Amino acid sequence: MIRHLLAPSVPAAAQSLGVPQKLNPRLPAVALTFDDGPHPEGTQAVLDLLAEADACATFFVVGEQVRRRPDLVAEISARGHAVGLHGFRHTLQLRMSAAAVKGDLQRGAETIRVAVGRGPVLHRPPYGIYSAAGLTAARADGLQPLLWSRWGKDWRKLTTPARIASRVVREVGPGDVILLHDADFYSASGSHLRTAAALKLILRELNARELDTVLPV
Numbered sequence: 001m002i003r004h005l006l007a008p009s010v011p012a013a014a015q016s017l018g019v020p021q022k023l024n025p026r027l028p029a030v031a032l033t034f035d036d037g038p039h040p041e042g043t044q045a046v047l048d049l050l051a052e053a054d055a056c057a058t059f060f061v062v063g064e065q066v067r068r069r070p071d072l073v074a075e076i077s078a079r080g081h082a083v084g085l086h087g088f089r090h091t092l093q094l095r096m097s098a099a100a101v102k103g104d105l106q107r108g109a110e111t112i113r114v115a116v117g118r119g120p121v122l123h124r125p126p127y128g129i130y131s132a133a134g135l136t137a138a139r140a141d142g143l144q145p146l147l148w149s150r151w152g153k154d155w156r157k158l159t160t161p162a163r164i165a166s167r168v169v170r171e172v173g174p175g176d177v178i179l180l181h182d183a184d185f186y187s188a189s190g191s192h193l194r195t196a197a198a199l200k201l202i203l204r205e206l207n208a209r210e211l212d213t214v215l216p217v
Contacts, residue, residue, distance in 0.1 A: 014147060017135070021147045025175035029212040032057040032178050032202075033148060035086055035124065038065055038072040039183035042192025046182045046199060047079060053203040055213040057081050058146075060124045063088030063108035065185065070115035077116040082215045084122035085109055085143065090186045093125050098133035105137055121217050122146050126186075128179075146216055148179035152202075154195045155187030161197035168198070169205040177216070178202070 014021055023031055032050075037043040038061055050057055059076050061083060066073050077083050088108035093101050105123070113119040123143035125134055130145070138145055150172055152164035168178055180199065184191040206213065 019130070019135070019145045019147055020177075021149045022175045022177055023214070023216060025173070027214065028174050028210060029214040030150075030172060030174070030176045030178055030206065031216050032180070032213050033060060033084075033124070033146075034058070034180050034182040035060045036065075036090065036181045036183040036186055037061055038069045038076065039185065039192055040069060040072065042182040042184065042196065043072055043076070045192070045196040047076065047081075049196065049199050049203065050081070051079065053207070055203055055206075056215055057213065058084050058122060058215060059182065060084040060086040060122070061112065062086050062090050062183075062185070063104075063111040064090075065183065066108075066111045066115050073112065073115040082122065082217065083112055083116055083120055084124060084146070085112060085120040086124055087126055090126045092127055093129060093131040093134040096131070096134075098131075098137070101131060101134045102137040105134075105141055105143070109141065109143070124148075144217065146177065148177040150176045151179040152195070152198060154180050154198060155184075155191050157188035157191075159194060161194050161201065164194060164198035165201035165205070168202050169209075172206070172209070172211070174211065 088104045123138045152168045154164045
């Protein structure tokens with residue numbers, strides 16, 4: 001069933017349903033993406049590191065966190081990064097009714113619109129898993145789904161910055177979409193600190209491989 005096939009671990013299923021995990025591989029670039037923010041410490045640290053490296057990223061934000069920190073989301077946009085929708089709540093779509101998923105998407109998009117002056121274009125569901133109703137609702141609202149092809153598993157309690165960076169860059173190449181998290185609201189406490197430390201290593205390696213960072217849209 002569709003609802004069980006849209007995790008990033010099943011690329012063929014995602015591809016067959018038109019849910020991208022990568023960008024155009026002909027471009028010598030990757031997309032850095034961050035989920036679960038905005039976070040008062042994690043997001044700010046990531047923004048500063050991106051500025052130092054002259055890199056850009058897409059932030060898939062959670063509406064309930066945007067409401068708490070609308071100015072920080074506005075700063076993300078003002079710095080030239082993209083703001084995508086992760087959901088109003090960080091809830092697995094498989095646990096939600098069709099009406100609840102649709103309402104969550106619309107509520108989240110409106111929260112972003114209020115914060116930055118325009119609605120999101122990109123969408124990534126919590127845990128990277130769409131329900132059939134969730135994918136239909138996202139597309140009906142004009143949202144473009146985007147999953148990922150490389151991830152650092154930076155939400156884990158016992159990982160390290162070096163392990164996170166190694167997972168990301170081990171086979172990274174043109175067109176990859178990298179998933180990291182700039183917040184620890186829904187993961188191990190303090191995980192955003194390890195992500196920021198890993199990001200320094202990742203940006204250094206991307207530069208060494210002459211891979212630019214680009215926005216998906």
